[in-house]
Amino acid sequence: MRYRHLLILATPFAFALPASADWPTGARTGFVAECMENSQASHQAERAKAFCECAADEASNEFSEAELEQMSRGMNREMEQRLIETARSCAPKLEG
Template identity: 50%
Template sequence: MKRHLIAFLTPLAFALPAFADWPDNARENFVAECVETTQLEHSSVKAETFCGCAADEVAKDLSTEELEAMGGDAVDPAIQERLIAAAQSCTSELE
């Protein structure tokens, strides 16, 4: 399961903006990209539920500075691991 999460959350890590309150459409973009990838193995309802949960957990766990750093060319592996860990708390939504 962790490998699956890495596969669809890693590309999102490069697209994440600063989120103080998920400015503009950042949260919606995060969820849309996540749903697109997650639907490859799960129903759209489960994908939407999981991705909404993942976005909420990521916003709780990562600071604005960490999300800004993730938008650069090189993603800090420690931040990437925290992104995955935050999203993993939502995997029950995929069952």
């Protein structure tokens, strides 16, 4: 496993963090809508929606509530990169 060392380092943090963070009111819906708007240019609406819903779920697992709130106001470069990495697991949803 290529990422074994990362798993070993991250394991203690997994128990310290909540299972998932709650999006601020309306922020998840806005995130999914913006994601779909950007994805539908290249993908069917139903696949874009599945991907974007998955990405929102994964983001709530990766980011804290404070970070999700900040994300709804705008992201810095680091957050963008984390979001891209987080959403990669959802990419198969775009393929059907």
